[in-house]
Amino acid sequence: MPLAPNVHDAEPIPEAARAEIDRLLQSGDLFRYNAAADAPVTLLEREFATLMGTRFAVAVSSCSAALFLSLKALDLPRGARVLIPAFTFAAVPSAVIHADCQPVLVEVGANYRIDIDDFAAKLDTGIAAVLISHMRGHTSDMDAILALCAERQIPVIEDAAHSLGTLWHGRRIGTLGAIGCFSFQSYKLVNAGEGGMLVTDDPDLAARAVIMSGAYEHNWKKHDGLLNSFARWQNRLPLYNMRMQNLSAAVIRPQLPEIDRRVRDGRANHDHVAVRLNACPWFDVPPPLPPETRAPDSIQFNLVGFESDAEAVAFQNEAAARGVSVQVFGLSRDNARAFWNWQFIEGPLPDLPGTRAMLMRACDTRLPAKLTRVELDLIADALVAAAEAVKGIETRAYGT
Numbered sequence: 361m362p363l364a365p366n367v368h369d370a371e372p373i374p375e376a377a378r379a380e381i382d383r384l385l386q387s388g389d390l391f392r393y394n395a396a397a398d399a400p401v402t403l404l405e406r407e408f409a410t411l412m413g414t415r416f417a418v419a420v421s422s423c424s425a426a427l428f429l430s431l432k433a434l435d436l437p438r439g440a441r442v443l444i445p446a447f448t449f450a451a452v453p454s455a456v457i458h459a460d461c462q463p464v465l466v467e468v469g470a471n472y473r474i475d476i477d478d479f480a481a482k483l484d485t486g487i488a489a490v491l492i493s494h495m496r497g498h499t500s501d502m503d504a505i506l507a508l509c510a511e512r513q514i515p516v517i518e519d520a521a522h523s524l525g526t527l528w529h530g531r532r533i534g535t536l537g538a539i540g541c542f543s544f545q546s547y548k549l550v551n552a553g554e555g556g557m558l559v560t561d562d563p564d565l566a567a568r569a570v571i572m573s574g575a576y577e578h579n580w581k582k583h584d585g586l587l588n589s590f591a592r593w594q595n596r597l598p599l600y601n602m603r604m605q606n607l608s609a610a611v612i613r614p615q616l617p618e619i620d621r622r623v624r625d626g627r628a629n630h631d632h633v634a635v636r637l638n639a640c641p642w643f644d645v646p647p648p649l650p651p652e653t654r655a656p657d658s659i660q661f662n663l664v665g666f667e668s669d670a671e672a673v674a675f676q677n678e679a680a681a682r683g684v685s686v687q688v689f690g691l692s693r694d695n696a697r698a699f700w701n702w703q704f705i706e707g708p709l710p711d712l713p714g715t716r717a718m719l720m721r722a723c724d725t726r727l728p729a730k731l732t733r734v735e736l737d738l739i740a741d742a743l744v745a746a747a748e749a750v751k752g753i754e755t756r757a758y759g760t
């Protein structure tokens with residue numbers, strides 16, 4: 361049997377990072393507010409804002425920090441109800457709790473996107489803010505979400521941690537709501553080990569986030585275009601110290617020109633495997649919504665006709681035996697994306713039968729941009745063979 365491709369190693373960091381890191385190590389100039397101007401973190405913020413077409417970008421230590429600071433920047437009262445999708449990473453409800461708010465979970469459908477009927481119904485239960493997590497880069501119906509929130513003047517934060525490069529009607533995901541948040545953790549499109557970014561067009565939100573991220577005293581003067589807003593908030597906000605340091609910026613900046621290629625390759629890889637899986641009667645890969653141009657680095661698909669959890673677990677095991685790691689979100693123990701494992705949320709576990717049913721049959725496989733066609737076909741072959749091994753002879757009737 362051919363060796364299964366390695367889907368865990370990251371791409372090398374571009375060579376250009378090396379000289380800059382050497383310079384920083386030589387000078388010891390690692391703190392973003394040490395230099396009088398143009399520190400690597402400041403340059404990264406400028407470049408990222410230009411890339412996204414937003415007025416402001418604030419570099420922080422993680423996307424989780426960006427989500428927390430977004431909620432704090434909105435100045436929500438203690439205990440405010442924040443609507444989030446029930447299918448996301450545990451960091452999202454965690455950020456809501458960290459900001460002293462109450463997460464309210466909304467149903468997610470079999471296509472991994474927010475159930476708009478449930479969203480609309482829950483929006484009128486005293487919701488103060490909406491945090492849309494584009495989980496695994498799947499974009500929910502942002503036209504409906506933004507319209508429903510605008511009618512009620514409810515602010516929208518976008519968790520675009522896994523959506524760098526995704527477009528909605530040609531507009532960049534992360535720039536549709538009041539604030540967008542991105543991650544540079546190693547499993548995301550741009551890899552700095554850890555890191556995050558917050559983008560917004562609102563000078564007051566930007567100034568509040570900058571100060572709370574740890575711009576103490578007059579360090580805010582090293583951020584462009586916020587003079588009036590900063591004057592308003594000086595000494596009036598707590599400092600949470602969630603800054604990015606210069607070494608991270610040095611690793612991220614040379615990756616920005618790689619984004620378009622990674623997005624293009626990742627999408628082509630995903631779509632190739634999606635066609636292969638959709639040709640098999642045991643799989644369904646939900647299509648993107650019409651306004652959506654995706655930027656995937658992994659693939660999610662539903663098991664079809666797998667009546668029992670035992671069959672779905674057997675599929676996971678058969679795929680692993682063929683060298684391909686697949687997680688059924690709801691069937692791997694303590695999975696951080698299964699809402700029933702978020703027991704740190706106070707109160708009874710909500711009843712979310714739609715999301716639960718999806719999680720019990722939805723599979724997750726990494727598919728990094730660097731894979732070749734041959735490697736992609738090996739993965740698709742292994743997945744099809746694993747399903748056939750579980751479902752037995754029946755599948756042969758389908759011919760392919």
Ligand SMILES: *Cc1c(COP(=O)(O)O)cnc(C)c1O
Nearest residue numbers: 422423424449451521522543545
């Ligand atoms: C990775 C991820 C996060 C958390 O990002 P960190 O930078 O690790 O804090 C949040 N939301 C989603 C959808 C993610 O994929």
